[in-house]
Amino acid sequence: MAPFHNILKLSLVAHLASTVSATLNIAAVLAWIEHVPLLVTTQDFYPASSQPPVLINGGVAELVSNDTIDLAANAETQAVRGFAKNDSLRIIWNVASVAYRLVVNTHALTADGTRNITTLADLRGKKIGTIVGASAGYFVEALLKTAGLNHDDYEIVVSGICHEAPCGNRTFPALFARGEIDAFGVWEPTVELGIQALPADQTKVFQDKKVYREIYNLHSTKEKLEKPEKRKEIVGFLKNLIQAQSVFEYSPEKVYERTSNAVNISVPLLEKVWRIHDWSGGLPADLLDVLEVEDEYIARLDGREPNTREKLKEMIDTSVMEEALEQLRAERANEWF
Structure with missing residues (x-):
């Protein structure tokens, strides 16, 4: 990841605007923290004289079914679902990686009623909140x-997320x-609010990014990327x-x-969950492994x-990333002369 980090650090020195005149439509769930870099890109990195990309509420489902959508951001689970419906779907960049957390009420009794819950195995027969699919x-x-x-071995309870107390x-x-x-496991800040809902000595958090991290990616389609003018806009947006x-x-x-204003999360709550999110970008080396197991x-x-x-x-296309990074390298080199 070092080459990506070097380029990203350099970008703090110069806040450059793209010269690409954008007409892109981008689908993302506008209530999620992970989408906000897309929003900031449209607000800060396009000249006032240009037409910035338009964000609409949605995701991969809209990209694979609606030809007016050029890009979409979603977790990898939705990518494999979309790819099964339209195999022209392509992953071109990682916007965020998030190591999800499971919070457990340790005062709940185990299935045999002999002791409190302290391990994951103790959740046998218990009610666990999440969103199936x-x-x-x-x-x-996992x-x-x-x-x-x-x-x-356990009962799943499907319910709703919350961005701010009282939920x-x-x-x-x-x-x-x-x-x-x-117990329950979902994306942030809902889990953090669950942790805060009970006394500190009554909760335990399980997290293992080797088992699962959300890989929230930017997607396009093979057809969009094969159109020269559209590809130019997409590469410019990624840059x-x-x-x-x-x-x-x-x-x-x-x-x-x-970010607080965009997703209606208070800044103090946002700060608590910020470093659970990795914004370093690139395309993960294990992405194909992840897609394979999650597709099952x-x-x-x-x-x-x-x-x-x-x-x-076929879903992983590194060429757009390579073009965008090469353009950034060339811009940085020109700044030094």
Whole structure:
């Protein structure tokens, strides 16, 4: 990752605007922290005279079904689902990686009623909150599998997320506080609010990024990338996004307030969960491994056969990243003369 970091650090020195006149439409869930670098890119890295990209609420599902969408950001679980429907889908960059957390009420009794919950294995027979078919659902299943628990060894409870206390009656933190679920795992800051919902000595957090981290990627399609003018716009956007992400990674205090306003999360809460997010970018070396194992999970839920590893490999396109990074290197070299 060192070459990416070197380029990202340099981008703090010069806040450059792209010369590309953008007409891009980008789909992302606008309520999630992970999407905000896209927003900052559109606001800060395009000249006032240009047309910046337009963000719409959505994700990969919109990209693969709507030709007016050029880019989409989503977790890798939704990428494999989208690829099964439209194999022109391509992953071109990692916007954020997030090591999800599972919070447990340690005062809940184990299945045999003999003691409190202290280990993942103790969750056998318990009620666990998550969102099936999403990144959170895969995370919970994968984490509990490390303790020898299969998905039929516990009861899944699906509920809602929360961005700020007091949380709604049917959100995960509220259910957790009332003892209606014994643990839950989903994206932030909902888990942090669950941790805060009970006394510190009554909760335990499990987290293992080797088992699961959300890989929140930027996607396009083969057809979009084969159109010269559209590709030029996409490469220009990615070049600007790389610069925006450097601020998130190295000077987050500059974007706390805007992130807070964009997703309705208070700055103090945002600061607590910020470093769970990795904004360093690139394309993870293990991305194909992750896609392969997660496609099995999604395929089981969707009632289809998993794609082969060779087929999934088609989804990863490094060429856009390479072009964007080369343009940044050339701009940096020109600044020194």
